[in-house]
Amino acid sequence: MDSVTKRYPDGTVAVDRLSLEIPDRSITVLVGPSGCGKTTTLRMINRMVEPTEGTILLDGADLQQQPVTTLRRSMGYVIQNAGLFQHRTILDNIATVPRMTGWGKHKSRARAAELMERVGLDASLGKRYPYQLSGGQQQRVGVARALAADPPVLLMDEPFSAVDPVVRKGLQDELLRIQDELGKTIVFVTHDIDEAIKLGTMVAVMRTGGRLAQFAPPAELLSDPADAFVEDFLGADRGIRRLSFFPSAALELTRGPVVRADATAEQLAAADGAAHLLVTDADDRPLGWAEPGDLGAGRPADRRLLPYGRPFVPGTDSLRAALDCAVLSPTGWAVAVDSDGRVTGVVSQQTIGEAIRTAHGTAAGTGGSAPAEDAADVTKVAP
Numbered sequence: 215m216d217s218v219t220k221r222y223p224d225g226t227v228a229v230d231r232l233s234l235e236i237p238d239r240s241i242t243v244l245v246g247p248s249g250c251g252k253t254t255t256l257r258m259i260n261r262m263v264e265p266t267e268g269t270i271l272l273d274g275a276d277l278q279q280q281p282v283t284t285l286r287r288s289m290g291y292v293i294q295n296a297g298l299f300q301h302r303t304i305l306d307n308i309a310t311v312p313r314m315t316g317w318g319k320h321k322s323r324a325r326a327a328e329l330m331e332r333v334g335l336d337a338s339l340g341k342r343y344p345y346q347l348s349g350g351q352q353q354r355v356g357v358a359r360a361l362a363a364d365p366p367v368l369l370m371d372e373p374f375s376a377v378d379p380v381v382r383k384g385l386q387d388e389l390l391r392i393q394d395e396l397g398k399t400i401v402f403v404t405h406d407i408d409e410a411i412k413l414g415t416m417v418a419v420m421r422t423g424g425r426l427a428q429f430a431p432p433a434e435l436l437s438d439p440a441d442a443f444v445e446d447f448l449g450a451d452r453g454i455r456r457l458s459f460f461p462s463a464a465l466e467l468t469r470g471p472v473v474r475a476d477a478t479a480e481q482l483a484a485a486d487g488a489a490h491l492l493v494t495d496a497d498d499r500p501l502g503w504a505e506p507g508d509l510g511a512g513r514p515a516d517r518r519l520l521p522y523g524r525p526f527v528p529g530t531d532s533l534r535a536a537l538d539c540a541v542l543s544p545t546g547w548a549v550a551v552d553s554d555g556r557v558t559g560v561v562s563q564q565t566i567g568e569a570i571r572t573a574h575g576t577a578a579g580t581g582g583s584a585p586a587e588d589a590a591d592v593t594k595v596a597p
Contacts, residue, residue, distance in 0.1 A: 218268030229424035251424030290360030457534035467559025
């Protein structure tokens with residue numbers, strides 16, 4: 215986009231001289247308050263809204279010079295509440311664009327069935343109608359329909375905002391998985407900064423009046439906001455959000471306070487000195503925390519074990535996840551597990567705090583972003 219403006223006949227300026235280079239095969243998120251021109255910008259890309267001034271290029275070609283129908287069919291489009299055809303089955307909804315572009319019925323439905331599996335929908339839902347599906351399932355259908363003709367560009371206008379937080383997280387994770395597999399160029403509109411940071415390779419923060427406030431990778435956005443507006447929009451907890459971009463692999467774990475439920479008296483004695491012990495089953499899966507005096511050789515005491523909170527996976531989860539685990543734990547210690555859920559050790563809030571200070575200090579020394587050696591991995595750390 216080069217100096218793109220949208221001005222309506224009454225003089226209202228929805229987008230004001232917006233210049234933006236959207237990288238290929240990545241997710242670019244447009245975020246900002248209501249009335250900042252996010253959706254207008256998105257709709258100018260597929261010419262549902264025509265710009266007043268400026269140029270929008272796709273692979274060097276001016277979109278204004280392309281037939282509107284051809285352009286729109288070459289781009290997937292997902293909106294809030296999915297926008298499905300209520301009189302068509304799920305298979306036929308997904309097959310809509312392939313049929314419009316000349317695919318046969320059999321080929322279109324085969325493609326639709328393939329995409330149902332890709333977006334996590336059971337094949338048995340194919341003959342149902344949209345009203346027979348949950349909100350989250352309908353949104354998955356919307357994503358599948360947008361991908362049906364294998365478009366290089368996918369436009370998504372607040373597609374997950376109408377579902378509950380649990381379903382929304384699942385849809386976000388599914389989108390990231392699909393993007394990892396397909397590598398589309400996605401432009402995603404949201405008003406939720408957490409969603410923008412989680413999904414975006416690049417994030418464009420827009421201010422009221424359709425002007426660009428900052429365009430940067432999420433980690434840079436959090437560490438170095440361009441001005442007071444961006445800082446206020448990111449919120450008071452942007453430092454916590456920034457921890458999502460630092461891995462937990464370097465945390466120093468200890469197995470000292472970890473004992474099995476069938477531990478012998480000698481094993482319990484070896485763990486003496488810890489205020490709490492993490493009790494595991496015979497397969498090293500966490501059961502809960504107990505005070506040493508509540509344990510007897512061979513069995514936990516009659517006193518109920520304290521919950522161990524939510525464990526984290528070092529190297530997969532971020533420092534933010536590890537800190538969250540420690541905060542949720544009644545003992546202040548986070549439980550680390552491997553990919554199979556077996557305990558690999560525990561780590562205290564103090565140790566996590568030291569790692570956070572080191573991470574922030576290293577990032578500050580490299581210009582405010584993630585450590586150089588972790589730069590390639592920083593966007594792959596789970597929050």
